[in-house]
Amino acid sequence: MSSDPKAVLFWFRRDLRLSDHPGLSAAFASALAQGAALIPVAILDPETEALGAAPAWRLGQSLGALQADLEARGAKLILRRGDAQTVLQDLAAETGAREVHWQRLYDPAAISRDSAVKAQLSAQGLAAHSHAGHLLHEPWTVETKTGGMYRVYTPYWNAVKGRDVAAPVALPEGAWPEPAHWPESDDLAQWGLGARMQRGADIVSRHVRVGQQAALDRLHDFAERWIGDYVANRDRPAVPGTSELSAHLSLGEIGVRTAWAVGMAALEQGRNGAETFLKELVWREFAYHLMYHTPHLTSGNWRPEWDAFPWSTDEDDPAVLAWKQGRTGIPFVDAAMRQMYVTGTMHNRGRMIVASWLTKHMMTHWKIGMRWFESCLVDWDPASNAMGWQWSAGSGPDATPYFRVFNPVTQLAKFDPNGAYADQWIAEGKGNPSETALSFFEAVPRSWGLSPDMAYPRPRITPEAGRARALEAYKARSF
């Protein structure tokens, strides 16, 4: 191996931005210091191929935006397919790189892959550097007074709210450290990241903003126009009063430290809603804290006593299909499921309602819902998705009490009093359905056999009967 380093590799994963990027900045600085080239790489490895349909498609969009951003800086994103360790090793051999940098991820699959990659690269004499940057606080740095992990949100919030958060760092200005020759790269289109999107990707595209500039624009728009009414508006599914940053944060198109800094500035200005927004960012942190310390959060009941609960696990149950298709006959549930199918995201209150309906009224295992979300959500996040489902089901940490069963009828009356959300997403039985409601029928596969002219379905179970049945089962405590 050459003793004269010619390149530093930076491996992009879920951090598809150029600013507020501690890992990339470190790699950049290292390359400059050594007079080496900096080569950005993204890898379609088995872990990436295992993504759900919508997250995979959205990843492709984001990689396209990153390519353009890098090109504007005089750099190129090198795309390679294969297992990460082999790709990095080959690329290092081609370019003379002695160093590989990346930013850490925390889900069980990524941790096991990354530790193996690090060990193997080190054994080959390559320096592998992993950096913090996906989170405000590394999960192991937040401890209770007795040195344990947090299991309840509020004490976690109290522990981190006053902590210093490193200020966002900009990538140095100036010329990109280019190699004499850029290595060969796959064509992004050949990766086929959108191939598993059964529903029309062009329909979802209408509702999706992509890339770091779009993320920053949205953050600032939110801080200027929406944060003041965030406390009330964030509960109203028909009002665009949420930050809408979830997909950007999930793929790292924006750094969470940037969002934190904007939230803190709003707090200092005394803006209403600022603290609530900061708390939401910390919910994301808390989910990662839980997933890191108890990785089974993503795979099974966090409270093992729930293993004996009589969940229905029949994925082919017609009631489950109706839930997925937004045809339960419960307007709030159906509107939310259709919103997800058409836009790739769902309002937070909708997420709680559909999860409560599936796990409580339908007594269906939360993992069935979690997997459907994983295939449909463009903002899918491994930690938040798992925590949210287990919270709703009652099997998770800090979970909702068993008797807290959402009534989707009263919830709709409370948070959508004018029926705007239902009008937005439900076409059946309406004289003049909205464009968005009709677009659901364009998006769904023909095999579902749905049309806006159909009658709106009758519920298979009423909110009252479902609630009573769920409470009976929970009360029995035979599990």
Next chain:
DNA sequence: TAGCTCGTTGGACAA
């Protein structure tokens, strides 16, 4: 240490 307080997001019912 042992006791105390509290727990993101609700609903039903009585007054």
Next chain:
DNA sequence: TTTGTCCAACGAGCT
């Protein structure tokens, strides 16, 4: 129409 209370019990986290 609005407001208050109860719906379990337990474990987390602090003092």
